[in-house]
Amino acid sequence: MVDSTSRASFDAKRILAESQRAAPWITDARRALHQCPELMYQEFETSEIIRSRLDELGIAYRHPVATTGICAWVGRGEPCVALRADIDGLPITEDADVPFRSRNRGKMHACGHDAHAAMLLGAARLLKERESSLRGTVKLLFQPAEEGGAGGLRMCEEGVLRDPDVGRIFGMHVWPMLPTGTVGGRAGTFMAATGFFRITVAGKGGHAAMPHYAVDPVLAASHVVTSLQSIIAREIDPLASGVVSVTAVHGGDACNVIPESVTLRGTLRSLSSAGLHYLQQRVREIASSVAAAHRCQAEFAGIDTDYPAVVNESESWHAARQVAESLVGEPNVAEIPPVMGGEDFAFYTDRVPGCFLALGIHSAESGAVHSVHHPKFQVDERALPIGTALHVLLAARALDDLTA
Ligand SMILES: [Zn+2]
Numbered sequence: 001m002v003d004s005t006s007r008a009s010f011d012a013k014r015i016l017a018e019s020q021r022a023a024p025w026i027t028d029a030r031r032a033l034h035q036c037p038e039l040m041y042q043e044f045e046t047s048e049i050i051r052s053r054l055d056e057l058g059i060a061y062r063h064p065v066a067t068t069g070i071c072a073w074v075g076r077g078e079p080c081v082a083l084r085a086d087i088d089g090l091p092i093t094e095d096a097d098v099p100f101r102s103r104n105r106g107k108m109h110a111c112g113h114d115a116h117a118a119m120l121l122g123a124a125r126l127l128k129e130r131e132s133s134l135r136g137t138v139k140l141l142f143q144p145a146e147e148g149g150a151g152g153l154r155m156c157e158e159g160v161l162r163d164p165d166v167g168r169i170f171g172m173h174v175w176p177m178l179p180t181g182t183v184g185g186r187a188g189t190f191m192a193a194t195g196f197f198r199i200t201v202a203g204k205g206g207h208a209a210m211p212h213y214a215v216d217p218v219l220a221a222s223h224v225v226t227s228l229q230s231i232i233a234r235e236i237d238p239l240a241s242g243v244v245s246v247t248a249v250h251g252g253d254a255c256n257v258i259p260e261s262v263t264l265r266g267t268l269r270s271l272s273s274a275g276l277h278y279l280q281q282r283v284r285e286i287a288s289s290v291a292a293a294h295r296c297q298a299e300f301a302g303i304d305t306d307y308p309a310v311v312n313e314s315e316s317w318h319a320a321r322q323v324a325e326s327l328v329g330e331p332n333v334a335e336i337p338p339v340m341g342g343e344d345f346a347f348y349t350d351r352v353p354g355c356f357l358a359l360g361i362h363s364a365e366s367g368a369v370h371s372v373h374h375p376k377f378q379v380d381e382r383a384l385p386i387g388t389a390l391h392v393l394l395a396a397r398a399l400d401d402l403t404a
């Protein structure tokens with residue numbers, strides 16, 4: 001049973017009101033982080049800003065974890081629940097019209113990870129203020145390298161889910177497809193298993209006027225690109241989902257030279273790791289056979305670590321849904337379809353039950369209309385206190401559920 005002190009301390013309206021009172025502090029943290037976007041495993045200044053805020057709040061933490069990551073905690077003992085925010089930026093030049101633009105040339109918080117970290121700092125503040133009412137420990141994970149570096153995997157490998165053992169984990173992503181004041185999610189697979197690849201098609205260079213003395217990797221690579229599309233069109237159940245995208249083709253420098261080789265790069269997506277492995281195997285086989293048909297050799301290699309699919313445990317989603325409804329009202333919480341985007345939150349849900357949520361930030365009046373990874377991407381900052389309150393309530397609810 002939940003005692004009345006705990007219930008009163010974590011009443012949704014009260015938490016939202018306090019979160020809104022803390023909004024200037026949260027927004028200030030977000031803007032400070034926004035101005036210094038750093039790429040994977042280089043988030044040194046970012047990490048410093050976060051730690052200085054934690055110091056200000058008197059919150060204990062372990063650092064470094066996964067080079068620049070931080071594992072902070074509020075409360076004590078078991079059960080234990082974790083809340084996670086990623087902290088890295090992207091190699092994009094910011095073109096958003098905001099007074100707190102990126103100061104790091106060619107780098108931008110274009111995926112909202114600055115907002116994620118700030119909302120989690122807000123949650124840290126509110127949780128610390130009611131620490132004595134917490135029925136266990138809340139770990140606050142500030143994680144580097146979500147954008148391709150598998151920072152989540154390294155955090156897990158460096159023990160953030162142990163001592164005390166994490167029983168549930170929650171995370172959220174700002175979601176430009178949903179309006180501010182709404183929350184989305186679903187039970188089961190929410191985000192795709194993701195892999196990146198490189199194919200090198202090698203032939204024999206020569207004079208373009210005498211192609212019969214050369215072995216043309218440009219023609220072979222062109223056939224490979226076209227043939228790869230047959231995997232989704234002809235091999236995957238039309239009711240299932242998969243993506244094969246070739247996104248880069250590099251080879252040759254001159255009009256009159258057949259190059260030695262051509263490099264293709266791209267990404268594969270599926271809603272399961274088994275599906276991803278199938279795509280990888282078929283891309284490898286097709287590239288090799290098609291290249292061979294054109295007297296070339298193709299070599300397939302994965303780039304970076306594959307991400308598994310983000311799978312929301314159904315109990316965690318149902319609890320999260322109730323919590324979100326208590327916060328923003330039932331009509332503003334939606335069950336949304338899975339997306340083919342990848343998220344390394346998957347490394348946590350592979351290990352412990354949990355749930356990843358979509359936090360609405362779309363607002364025409366505040367200019368938050370562009371997708372993530374767009375140079376004009378913006379966050380409607382009115383969503384920040386909602387995200388903070390959601391974190392706090394998710395943690396309190398999960399501790400209650402684990403205690404019951
Ligand atoms: Zn991203």
Ligand SMILES: [Zn+2]
Binds near residue numbers: 111112113146173
């Ligand atoms: Zn992201």
